[in-house]
Amino acid sequence: MQWNCLSSLAELDNIVQLSYQQPVLIFKHSTRCSISATALHRLERHWDAANSHNNMVPYLLDLIAYREVSNHIAERFGVRHESPQVLLIQQGKCIYHASHWAIFLDDIIKHTSTQQIA
Numbered sequence: 001m002q003w004n005c006l007s008s009l010a011e012l013d014n015i016v017q018l019s020y021q022q023p024v025l026i027f028k029h030s031t032r033c034s035i036s037a038t039a040l041h042r043l044e045r046h047w048d049a050a051n052s053h054n055n056m057v058p059y060l061l062d063l064i065a066y067r068e069v070s071n072h073i074a075e076r077f078g079v080r081h082e083s084p085q086v087l088l089i090q091q092g093k094c095i096y097h098a099s100h101w102a103i104f105l106d107d108i109i110k111h112t113s114t115q116q117i118a
Contacts, residue, residue, distance in 0.1 A: 001047040003027075003060040009072055015059060019089040023056045023112045028063050028070055028085040036084035039103040044088075046105050056088075056112055088112065 006012065006026060010043040015024050027043065040060075047058070063070040063083055074081040077089075082099035088111055089095070096111035098104070 001044045001058065003058050006059040006061040006069060007066050009069060011074070012063050012069060012072065015089060018057060020090055024089040025056050025108060026073065026087045026089065027058065027059060028061045028073070028081075028083055028087070030083040031062055031064050033083060039084045039086075039100070043105050056066070056108075068113045077083075084092055 005092070006015065015026070026042060029040055043058075049117035051081045059075070061069060061073055070081060073087065075081070077087060077097075079085075079087060079094055084103060085097060085099040086103050086108060087094045087097045089110055096108065098107065
C-alpha cells in the first residue's frame with residue numbers, strides 16, 4: 001500500500017478536487033496511539049486485494065505533526081475529530097467516516113460502490 005502524505009491545507013484542497021474523479025481515503029493517524037497503529041495495520045494488510053476495483057487514493061495524516069490540518073478537516077467536512085479516524089471523500093464531500101475499532105476496509109469499500117463518480 002502506498003500512502004500519500006497529507007501535511008498541508010493546499011494538499012487538502014487538491015484532495016477535494018481529486019475526489020471528483022475518484023474516491024479518496026484520509027486516515028488520521030496518531031503516532032502515539034496503539035489503537036491507531038492497529039487500525040492502520042488492518043487497512044494496509046487488506047488494501048491491495050480489497051481496493052483493486054475501486055481505485056481509491058489513500059492519504060495518511062500524521063495528526064500529531066499536522067494538527068492544524070486535522071482541525072481543518074473536521075471543520076471543512078463537519079465531522080468531529082477522533083483518532084484514529086478515516087474519512088471517505090467523494091464529489092468534494094465526506095460520504096463516510098469511522099473511528100477507532102469501527103474502522104474496517106470492507107465498510108469503506110461498500111460506501112465507494114454505492115456512490116457515483118462523475
